[in-house]
Amino acid sequence: MRIMKVEQGGGSEALMAISQEEEQSIERHPEPADEPRQLLTVNQVERTFQVGGSPLHVLKGIQMELRQRQLVMLRGRSGSGKTTLLNCLGGLDTPSKGEIWFDGLPFHTMSDDQRTLIRRKEMGFIFQAFALMPLLSAWENVELSLRMAGVPRSQWKERVAQCLELVGLEKRMHHRPFELSGGEQQRVAIAKAIAHKPKLLLADEPTAELDTGMSAQIMAVFQNIIRTEHVTICMTTHDPTILEVADHVYEMVDGKFI
Numbered sequence: 602m603r604i605m606k607v608e609q610g611g612g613s614e615a616l617m618a619i620s621q622e623e624e625q626s627i628e629r630h631p632e633p634a635d636e637p638r639q640l641l642t643v644n645q646v647e648r649t650f651q652v653g654g655s656p657l658h659v660l661k662g663i664q665m666e667l668r669q670r671q672l673v674m675l676r677g678r679s680g681s682g683k684t685t686l687l688n689c690l691g692g693l694d695t696p697s698k699g700e701i702w703f704d705g706l707p708f709h710t711m712s713d714d715q716r717t718l719i720r721r722k723e724m725g726f727i728f729q730a731f732a733l734m735p736l737l738s739a740w741e742n743v744e745l746s747l748r749m750a751g752v753p754r755s756q757w758k759e760r761v762a763q764c765l766e767l768v769g770l771e772k773r774m775h776h777r778p779f780e781l782s783g784g785e786q787q788r789v790a791i792a793k794a795i796a797h798k799p800k801l802l803l804a805d806e807p808t809a810e811l812d813t814g815m816s817a818q819i820m821a822v823f824q825n826i827i828r829t830e831h832v833t834i835c836m837t838t839h840d841p842t843i844l845e846v847a848d849h850v851y852e853m854v855d856g857k858f859i
């Protein structure tokens with residue numbers, strides 16, 4: 602049995618026990634070598650919430666796939682279900698029906714602890730709930746992410762410098778969030794989310810608070826990290842001006858893709 606730290610909303614941490622047997626019981630089911638490489642497959646996913654005693658069907662049979670090194674966008678009106686889907690993809694929530702396969706792992710049948718383990722090692726998040734720590738510098742924020750992911754301390758310095766450079770913040774490394782612009786803060790959030798070399802980066806409205814110029818810069822950073830870090834990015838957006846850089850756009854209306 603070992604004890605690990607897990608993130609909670611608002612950046613706080615909790616201790617969670619993960620048994621060795623549980624770690625070992627996570628079996629991957631790799632795809633046959635002759636098929637194209639998919640990172641994530643979503644099969645007929647539904648998510649229903651109970652609200653005031655009645656069911657609210659938020660996801661109504663979602664079918665999608667993410668391949669390695671793709672930039673995929675989920676677009677749709679407020680309330681269409683984008684965040685709910687992103688939460689399911691990241692294992693923060695589980696579907697009521699259907700399957701989610703992440704890199705050969707059946708996310709839909711795994712325990713919360715198993716999903717937490719995979720999430721910490723193989724996914725990065727740019728969500729409000731995983732926002733920057735306000736009293737820590739850009740450098741310390743990225744370092745914290747490596748500490749949380751269990752990366753050996755000896756690797757921190759080089760990796761933090763590399764990530765801040767990747768997002769173009771090498772000259773602002775020691776600034777704290779309130780000393781940075783909105784776009785720069787978002788770049789720290791990106792550096793923090795990719796520091797532990799995840800396979801999948803999930804971002805909920807990463808350009809929502811930014812003007813057109815800054816949004817374009819963030820998209821350029823995304824394209825850069827796909828090229829250099831070989832990560833797959835899935836993000837939600839309302840912004841029609843950034844859609845052209847996506848490899849694929851899923852349009853969501855009332856819990857379904859159209």
Ligand SMILES: Nc1ncnc2c1ncn2[C@@H]1O[C@H](COP(=O)(O)OP(=O)(O)OP(=O)(O)O)[C@@H](O)[C@H]1O
Nearest residue numbers: 650652657659677678679680681682683684685686
């Ligand atoms: N835990 C929950 N319990 C009950 N209803 C929920 C829950 N989470 C989401 N919903 C409902 O599901 C619907 C879709 O919400 P969701 O946040 O996924 O939409 P969205 O497309 O991301 O919207 P926005 O663009 O405004 O963020 C909303 O009507 C919301 O109220």
